[in-house]
Amino acid sequence: MIVGLLLALTAGALVSLQNIFNSKVNEHAGTWTTTTLVLGMGFLASFGIGLLLEGKHLFTLANMQPWYWFSGIIGVGVVISLVQGIRLLGPTYAISIVLTSQLGFALLWDSLGWFGLEQVPFTSKQLFGVLVIIAGVIVFKVGGGRAVQKAAG
Numbered sequence: 423m424i425v426g427l428l429l430a431l432t433a434g435a436l437v438s439l440q441n442i443f444n445s446k447v448n449e450h451a452g453t454w455t456t457t458t459l460v461l462g463m464g465f466l467a468s469f470g471i472g473l474l475l476e477g478k479h480l481f482t483l484a485n486m487q488p489w490y491w492f493s494g495i496i497g498v499g500v501v502i503s504l505v506q507g508i509r510l511l512g513p514t515y516a517i518s519i520v521l522t523s524q525l526g527f528a529l530l531w532d533s534l535g536w537f538g539l540e541q542v543p544f545t546s547k548q549l550f551g552v553l554v555i556i557a558g559v560i561v562f563k564v565g566g567g568r569a570v571q572k573a574a575g
Contacts, residue, residue: 441517444501445508457501461494487538518559526552 440460448456472480507516529548535541 438517441504441508441513444505445513448505448509453502453505456505457498460501461497515559515563518562522552522555522559525555 444456444460447459451459469480504516504520507520510516511519529544529552531537531539532542533544533548
């Protein structure tokens with residue numbers, strides 16, 4: 423469990439760092455250029471590391487549902503949406519909304535047992551947890567907005 427927590431924390435830090443870098447690339451290049459660069463470099467890195475670590479087994483894809491092949495296309499939507507969301511809302515607010523949305527949809531997919539997931543019973547505690555996070559995002563945004571107004575005024 424500790425390893426899982428550490429990996430999840432690492433993923434959060436890396437995603438946050440990637441979003442900052444993506445945002446900076448987008449300031450100097452267009453959205454499609456940014457997306458191409460991000461996903462292209464990701465492909466090259468994962469392909470190279472995959473070949474190094476797995477060799478020919480990298481191409482073994484037994485018993486995989488056909489629609490799982492489209493996750494890369496979903497990645498295009500993720501990068502474009504994040505880059506534009508950060509540009510329009512700022513990094514912290516955009517990522518707060520993204521994480522809240524991610525948690526809410528993960529709860530939905532788990533509760534419905536969609537996409538090959540084991541169905542997890544939906545509880546009021548889970549709903550309450552998501553609502554608390556949504557309330558936190560609202561408090562963060564409203565509180566931050568007033569602090570900026572006071573500083574400016």
